[in-house]
Amino acid sequence: MNYAEITREDISFLEAVCGKDRVCCGSRINEDFSHDELSGISRYPEVLVRVTETGEVAEIMSYANRRRIPVTPRGQGTGLVGGSVAIYGGIMLDLTPMNRILELDQENLTLTVEPGVLLMEISKFVEARELFYPPDPGEKSATIGGNINTNAGGMRAVKYGVTRDYVRGLEIVLADGEIMQLGGKVVKNSSGYSLKDLIVGSEGTLAVVTRAVLRLLPLPRKTVSLLIPYPDLTRAIETVPLIIKSKSIPTAVEFMEREVILAAEDFLGKAFPDSSAAAYLLLTFDGNSREEIEQAYEKVAHICLGHGALDVFISDTPERNEAIWTARGAFLEAIKASTTAMDECDVVVPRKCVADFIKDIKRLQDEFGVRIMNFGHAGDGNLHIYILKDALEEKVWVQKLEAVFNKMYAHADSMGGLVSGEHGIGYAKKPFLEKSMGHSGMELLKRIKLAFDPNNILNPGKVCQ
Numbered sequence: 001m002n003y004a005e006i007t008r009e010d011i012s013f014l015e016a017v018c019g020k021d022r023v024c025c026g027s028r029i030n031e032d033f034s035h036d037e038l039s040g041i042s043r044y045p046e047v048l049v050r051v052t053e054t055g056e057v058a059e060i061m062s063y064a065n066r067r068r069i070p071v072t073p074r075g076q077g078t079g080l081v082g083g084s085v086a087i088y089g090g091i092m093l094d095l096t097p098m099n100r101i102l103e104l105d106q107e108n109l110t111l112t113v114e115p116g117v118l119l120m121e122i123s124k125f126v127e128a129r130e131l132f133y134p135p136d137p138g139e140k141s142a143t144i145g146g147n148i149n150t151n152a153g154g155m156r157a158v159k160y161g162v163t164r165d166y167v168r169g170l171e172i173v174l175a176d177g178e179i180m181q182l183g184g185k186v187v188k189n190s191s192g193y194s195l196k197d198l199i200v201g202s203e204g205t206l207a208v209v210t211r212a213v214l215r216l217l218p219l220p221r222k223t224v225s226l227l228i229p230y231p232d233l234t235r236a237i238e239t240v241p242l243i244i245k246s247k248s249i250p251t252a253v254e255f256m257e258r259e260v261i262l263a264a265e266d267f268l269g270k271a272f273p274d275s276s277a278a279a280y281l282l283l284t285f286d287g288n289s290r291e292e293i294e295q296a297y298e299k300v301a302h303i304c305l306g307h308g309a310l311d312v313f314i315s316d317t318p319e320r321n322e323a324i325w326t327a328r329g330a331f332l333e334a335i336k337a338s339t340t341a342m343d344e345c346d347v348v349v350p351r352k353c354v355a356d357f358i359k360d361i362k363r364l365q366d367e368f369g370v371r372i373m374n375f376g377h378a379g380d381g382n383l384h385i386y387i388l389k390d391a392l393e394e395k396v397w398v399q400k401l402e403a404v405f406n407k408m409y410a411h412a413d414s415m416g417g418l419v420s421g422e423h424g425i426g427y428a429k430k431p432f433l434e435k436s437m438g439h440s441g442m443e444l445l446k447r448i449k450l451a452f453d454p455n456n457i458l459n460p461g462k463v464c465q
Contacts, residue, residue: 001460004067014091016051018203019410020028020217022097024110032077033092034085038344043428047094048242050436052097054171054179054210059210062177064091066373070460073204075116075143079150081426085204087461093208095145101125102211109186110168111218115145115209122214132219134160136252137422138329147208151201153422155284155328158200158244159377162219162422164200169213174197175453176363185213186440198448203424205457206452220286223251224293225315228304229277235281235308237355240378242282242303244351248296253350253379254282254328260335260375264327267334273320273325277310281378282328304322328375330383335373341389343401343428347412348382348421360411361385368400380419433463 004010006025014023029062035042051057064071070090077084086092093337099116104126106240111126111133122133135434136148136154145154148170153162169183182196183189199207230236236255243253274280283300287293302310315321336342348359358374367373371390376383389397409419409432419425419432434442445464449456454465 001070001088001456002068003070003090003347003457003460006069006090010063010067010069011047013063014060016049018049024048032075034425035130036077036079036082038080038342040343041085041087043086043089045086046089048092050094050097054173057093057156057173057208057210058177059180060091060093060177061173061175065176065455067453068457070457071208072459073145073149073208074442075146075149075258076118076141078139078142078146078427079426080346080423081149081420083424083426083462084146085427085458087427088458092378095208095210096143098210099143103187104129109218109235110185111214111216113144113212113214115143115148115212116143117144119144119147119223123293130219132217133166133214134217135163138291139230140329140330143301144212144214148200148209148212149203150422150424153380153382156376157382158379159249159251160252166215167196167200170196170199170209171211172206172207172209174338174417175455175458179210180207182211200422203426203463204436205449205459205463205465208458209399213271221288222290222293223284223319223321224297224299226281226283226301226304227273227283227300227313227315227324228281228283229274229313230279230281230308231277231310233279233358234355237378239281239304239307239309239359240354241352242307244301244379246303247297248301249286249381250283250296250300251286252282253377254375255378256280256282256328256331256375257373260331260373262326263334263373264330265346267337268327268330270323270327273315273323274313281309282324306319318461327448331357331375332386334398335386335388339371339388339390342386343405344423345385345387345405346382346406346420346423346429347385347409348380348418349412349415349417351379351381353415354378354381354383354415355451357383357411357414357417361408364404366406370400370404372404377421380421381417386392405432427462427465 072086074084096116098114123301137152371388
C-alpha cells in the first residue's frame with residue numbers, strides 16, 4: 001500500500017484544526033498508543049491527534065483522504081487483536097476526549113453519547129435513573145465507540161443480546177470527511193440496506209463513529225447469582241443446553257475452571273467464595289420480583305444438581321455478587337499475569353458443541369505440551385481460550401502457537417463455529433478469517449470496504465485487507 005508520509009505541512013494543518021496542545025509527534029507519543037492489550041503487534045503512528053468534536057474529525061478525514069494518509073481511530077486501546085494499532089503509521093485519532101453524554105430521552109428510552117464515553121460511565125449514569133444498558137463486556141473501561149466497532153457482547157448476551165441490538169442510531173464520518181446520520185430513535189426501520197448495522201462491528205475500517213443513540217431498558221429490580229461447583233468441566237458444560245431448554249433463561253451463563261479462579265485470587269489478593277471444585281458454572285437471574293427470580297433459579301438449580309453439580313451457592317446480596325463478578329472480571333488480567341506471554345482465541349461455536357470443543361482444547365494441550373487456560377460465555381457458545389508461553393523459547397512458542405491455532409479454528413469450523421464472538425478480527429486474526437470465509441466471502445468484504453473507503457485510508461491492514 002502506497003501512503004504519503006507525514007510532512008511538516010501536515011502537522012501544521014492538524015495543529016490549525018485542533019491546536020498544538022492536542023497534536024503529538026515522535027517521542028511525544030506515549031508508548032501506550034503503539035499497541036493494544038494483547039495482540040503482540042506494536043507500531044507507532046507518525047502523529048497522534050486528540051479530537052474533541054465531529055467537525056474536527058471531518059476536516060482531518062477530508063484532508064487525509066486527499067493526501068492519502070492512513071488514519072487509525074482509537075479509543076482506550078483495550079482490544080486484543082491489534083484493531084487500534086497504526087500498522088501503516090500515519091494519523092491516529094484519539095477519540096477519548098469526545099466523552100460527553102449528550103441526551104437521555106426518557107420517553108423513547110434512548111441515550112445519546114459520544115464515542116469516548118466509558119462503558120462503566122454509561123452503566124452508572126443510566127442505573128442511577130432506574131434504566132439499564134444491557135451489553136456487558138468484561139472490560140468496563142472500554143469506550144462505547146470501541147464496543148460499537150467490535151460489536152462487543154459480554155456476559156449478559158445470552159438473554160439480552162449484543163451491542164448491535166442496542167444501537168438505534170449513529171453519526172459517522174466517512175473516509176472523505178462527509179458526515180452522515182444513520183438510523184435514529186425509531187424502533188423499526190426497513191428503509192433500504194441497514195448501513196448502521198454494517199458499521200457496528202466494522203472495527204473502524206468503514207467510517208469513524210462520532211455519536212451513538214443507544215437503546216435502554218427499564219432496570220431489573222432484583223438480581224441473584226448462582227455459583228455451581230462441578231467435579232469436572234465436561235459435566236458443567238453439558239448441563240448448559242439443559243438449562244437453556246428449561247426456558248428459565250438466565251441473564252448470564254459463565255463457565256470457569258479452578259485454575260483460572262486461583263489465578264484471579266492471586267492477582268486480586270482476595271478469596272473467591274469457593275475454589276474447592278474443579279469447575280464451576282456462574283449464572284445470574286434478573287427480574288422485577290423475588291418470586292419471579294426464585295421460580296427461575298430453583299428450577300435451574302434442580303437441573304444442575306440432577307446432572308452432577310456438587311452444590312448450588314446462592315448469592316443474593318450486592319456484596320456477594322460483587323465478590324464473584326469482580327473475580328470473573330479479572331480473569332483475563334490474572335491469566336496474563338501468570339505467564340510471560342500469551343495469545344487468545346475468541347471462537348464461537350453452537351451451544352451444543354461447547355463441551356466437545358473444550359475436550360478438543362484439552363487434547364491440544366497434551367498434544368503440543370503447552371499450557372492452555374479458558375473461560376467463557378457457555379450460554380452463547382463464545383469461548384475465551386488463552387495459549388500461554390511460560391518458559392518456552394520464542395521460536396518454539398511461535399511454532400506451537402500457530403499449530404494450536406490452526407487446529408483450534410479448524411475444529412470450530414467443523415462444528416459450524418466462527419472465528420470471533422466479540423473481540424473482532426483486527427490485524428492478528430486475519431489469516432483465520434480468510435480460511436473461514438473463503439475467497440468469495442473475503443472478496444465481498446473487500447468490495448464493501450472499497451465502496452466506503454476507495455483510497456483505503458481508514459484503519460488499513462485490518463479485517464479484510
